[in-house]
């Protein structure tokens with residue numbers, strides 16, 4: 001939250017990096033956007049982040065191409081309601097499975113936020129990863145340093161500006177198309193996507209339209225909208241503060257050590273902050289971390305590196321801006337694993353275990369026994385002239401995974417015939433319906449009915465087949481005795 005009681009921040013604007021105390025750094029007094037040109041930074045955290053960002057980008061690009069047991073490592077086939085993970089396919093995508101996975105993930109994110117603050121935003125959010133590595137990289141390559149980029153922005157539209165902006169947006173478009181194609185690869189499979197990409201767009205106009213829309217969104221967001229998304233639109237950014245408290249790790253300015261900053265007090269009273277604004281200049285959301293923990297901070301660590309560099313130059317210890325907790329900064333004991341994150345992680349594990357149990361159980365064959373709608377029975381004449389009673393039913397089989405079942409059937413009364421197109425019945429789809437008749441002599445009925453047991457077995461070999469389902473069935477027919 002912005003510390004509006006910060007008396008060390010004068011209202012009067014000294015330079016463009018001395019931010020207004022009452023409005024966002026990215027808007028002017030009329031509410032118009034002020035475009036941010038963050039300066040380049042080098043340092044330990046930037047190096048770690050850059051390696052990690054490239055690791056994520058490469059991972060994101062290669063995962064759709066990795067196959068395990070002949071299947072994609074991760075594949076979300078929404079059209080066929082199938083989910084493949086490490087070579088295992090789960091059909092049906094039952095709502096309970098999706099619900100449990102999502103809730104477990106959300107509680108885990110809450111746990112991470114509660115302990116490590118906005119670590120997701122700074123280290124793993126695709127927007128941060130792609131903007132910080134590729135989009136800003138292209139921008140710097142074409143337009144130069146932050147100062148040159150700002151000068152180009154302020155310059156009138158001349159040949160140089162048109163040329164540079166055109167090249168930049170062409171490259172942005174190519175990168176956005178690549179990101180989108182990779183993302184779509186997770187949903188339709190990379191091989192299918194490749195063959196679609198080589199064909200005419202009109203042959204796959206649905207996928208083509210989706211690719212164009214997603215590319216346009218990425219281009220707009222990563223190319224231009226950028227920090228505005230984090231500040232204005234990101235739902236996680238809006239709610240993260242409720243998951244954090246004084247024990248959460250954040251990127252913070254050590255006010256006790258830094259204040260009073262240079263230029264605001266006689267030299268002998270000065271703290272360690274030399275008021276160079278380097279932490280502001282490198283901030284991708286344009287904030288001044290010295291004003292306290294703020295909603296706009298995406299925990300990118302740029303200001304840590306920028307300030308450490310200055311501290312090194314002025315011969316003072318690094319860490320004036322650092323990862324810390326509010327308690328630690330105020331000299332109180334810090335407790336990262338306190339009640340709140342413990343509750344979050346327990347909830348996350350609970351839903352994860354429930355998810356695994358449901359997935360495990362859903363691999364077993366589920367059988368639904370359904371009596372046919374309509375007349376309860378029919379009486380038919382056999383070729384021999386004998387009358388037989390027919391009861392008609394349906395069996396519905398549901399299962400996850402890849403196991404193929406070979407089902408056969410048995411009734412407790414051997415005179416009752418089971419009639420279906422094929423025995424054993426091969427169940428090789430996640431959901432199959434098998435219609436069947438039970439045919440019997442009306443003489444076995446007492447007062448028009450008889451209870452028998454109906455059993456379903458799995459296995460091609462009768463000697464080793466296993467019982468998978470048993471059901472009591474009431475046969476019905478004409479009252480003859």
Ligand code: SF4
Nearest residue numbers: 283297298300301303
């Ligand atoms: S305040 Fe620091 S950590 Fe937060 S967004 Fe700005 S530069 Fe990144």
Ligand code: SF4
Nearest residue numbers: 273274276277279307
């Ligand atoms: S970079 Fe460090 S010394 Fe410079 S203004 Fe920021 S906190 Fe102060």
